[in-house]
Amino acid sequence: MKKASLLLITGLLCHTSPVLADTVLGVHAGFDYWAPQSKGGFANSSQLQDFRFNDRNQSGYYLALEHLIPVLPNVRVQYQSLENQGSNTLATDFTFANVNFAAGSELHSKLDLSHTDYVLYYELLDNALVQLDLGVAAKHLRGEIGIQSNQRNALQDVSQWLPLLYLDTQVTLPATGLDIFASGQATRFQDSHYYDVQAGIGYQLIDNLLVDVRLKLGYRAIDMQLDDLDNLYAELKFNGVFAGIAVHF
DSSP states (O other): OHHHHHHHHHHHHHHHHHHHHHHEEEEEEEEEEEEEEEEEESSSSSEEEEEEOOOOEEEEEEEEEEOTTTTEEEEEEEOOEEEOOOOEEEEOEEEEETEETTTTTTTEEEEEEEEEEEEOOOOOOOSSSEEEEEEEEEEEEEEEEEEEETTTEEEEEHHHHEEEEEEEEEEETTTTTTTEEEEEEEEEEEEEEEEEEEEEEEEEESSSSOOOEEEEEEEEEEEEEEETTTTTTEEEEOOOOOOEEEOOO
């Protein structure tokens, strides 16, 4: 009898251990593939030089840790590539990174504003129908902007931290495996702003005690205006559809 009881208890513990682990600490990871169109310009003054940017696909990924300690925020780290190339013919003289380009020059630009976000957030709602997260983020823009024309080359490094508000929400459509989601980050200070929003639909591909796998399809838009950040002025927009996968352990 004691042996049977011991086997029963052991079986119950083995069965509930994944649930217990998920309750104590949840690990979320994901990857997105984004196909935005790009437009805008940049300069070392408020007189921006617009460029005709190519369409280039971007990738991003994230890792988040969630726990049950009420006073401590959850943690999320995410990376987004943001690179492109463009061209333009100068109507007037233009100076960038202390290099002069004469009117009529054909400019070729290379833009890299890839960034990493460090997010602290709380789960305000977390039930079978609605999830709502709210927090703050620190965005590290780290890259470079370059211009080439004939034998002239100009290059400016970019390394800036931006504080943002963070919001993420998901509404489940019962008995369908589908959900509607939206998320965003936003900041505005002086004459600069940075908005990053996305929305779409998700589908629960796998849902069991060991792992959840979810597919996503949506639309994402980034709108940034930088006013004299490290002597950089820019107005840039990136808009397009994306597809992704999210995994929850």
